[in-house]
Amino acid sequence: xxxxxxxxxxxxxxxxxxxxxxxxxxxxxxxxxxxxxxxxxxxxxxxxxxxxxxxxxxxxxxxxxxxxxxxxxxxxxxxxxxxxxxxxxxxxxxxxxxxxxxxxxxxxxxxxxxxxxxxxxxxxxxxxxxxxxxxxxxxxxxxxxxxxxxxxxxxxxxxxxxxxxxxxxxxxxxxxxxxxxxx
Amino acid sequence: xxxxxxxxxxxxxxxxxxxxxxxxxxxxxxxxxxxxxxxxxxxxxxxxxxxxxxxxxxxxxx
Numbered sequence: 001x002x003x004x005x006x007x008x009x010x011x012x013x014x015x016x017x018x019x020x021x022x023x024x025x026x027x028x029x030x031x032x033x034x035x036x037x038x039x040x041x042x043x044x045x046x047x048x049x050x051x052x053x054x055x056x057x058x059x060x061x062x063x064x065x066x067x068x069x070x071x072x073x074x075x076x077x078x079x080x081x082x083x084x085x086x087x088x089x090x091x092x093x094x095x096x097x098x099x100x101x102x103x104x105x106x107x108x109x110x111x112x113x114x115x116x117x118x119x120x121x122x123x124x125x126x127x128x129x130x131x132x133x134x135x136x137x138x139x140x141x142x143x144x145x146x147x148x149x150x151x152x153x154x155x156x157x158x159x160x161x162x163x164x165x166x167x168x169x170x171x172x173x174x175x176x177x178x179x180x181x182x183x
Numbered sequence: 184x185x186x187x188x189x190x191x192x193x194x195x196x197x198x199x200x201x202x203x204x205x206x207x208x209x210x211x212x213x214x215x216x217x218x219x220x221x222x223x224x225x226x227x228x229x230x231x232x233x234x235x236x237x238x239x240x241x242x243x244x245x
Contacts, residue, residue, distance in 0.1 A: 038186065038188075038191060039242065042194050042241060042242075043238065045195065045197075045234065045238075046194065046237075046238045048198055049194075049198050049201045049234040050231045050234075052201040052202060052204075052230075053228045053230060053231040056223065056227040057224065057228075059208045059209060059224060060208075060220060060221055060225075063221050063224070064217075067218070067221075
């Protein structure tokens with residue numbers, strides 16, 4: 001039903017904002033179009049700085065945890081082999097700490113043992129001990145590792161092999177821990 | 184009154200610094216430089232009151 005012009009006028013005078021008016025543009029919301037003024041923008045930037053500040057806290061916490069050594073993993077000691085089973089210059093394969101974490105123990109002299117997890121740090125091929133070359137060799141892409149330190153000496157691998165901590169006790173060699181895999 | 188964009192520019196610089204420090208914190212963590220992580224973390228936390236200070240100063244000048 002068509003309203004009379006006077007009625008429309010009286011609604012305009014009623015004082016409610018926005019005054020009830022029959023047109024098709026009332027559903028266009030303009031609320032908030034002036035919210036992001038200069039001060040609002042500055043507030044937003046301060047808030048963003050706060051969020052960044054808070055977001056560094058977990059990293060700080062993790063770093064503090066690493067420095068305090070709380071998160072250091074403990075591994076159960078495991079026997080690798082008896083001393084009389086390994087000749088000097090020979091190597092034994094074993095698995096440590098898990099049964100799928102293959103590793104290699106090399107006897108360099110009577111009392112000098114070295115053990116590394118022998119997944120090549122290039123593409124995880126198994127690394128072998130080459131007695132002739134005196135080096136750990138990855139046959140896939142001719143990667144070489146220094147047997148004394150585990151550091152790569154040639155070929156594609158860039159990171160050292162993770163060393164396994166050893167102890168000799170009661171005529172046998174035990175693995176007691178794994179050094180961190182460098183990334 | 185002529186509006187001043189000084190506060191906005193300062194805050195933009197501070198926020199930029201904040202972003203850089205956050206990124207460097209994450210990088211330092213993955214490079215296992217944990218002391219550096221702690222230092223950057225403290226810097227980033229100190230940056231926030233600085234931003235707040237700049238904002239308040241600008242607000243009071245208006």
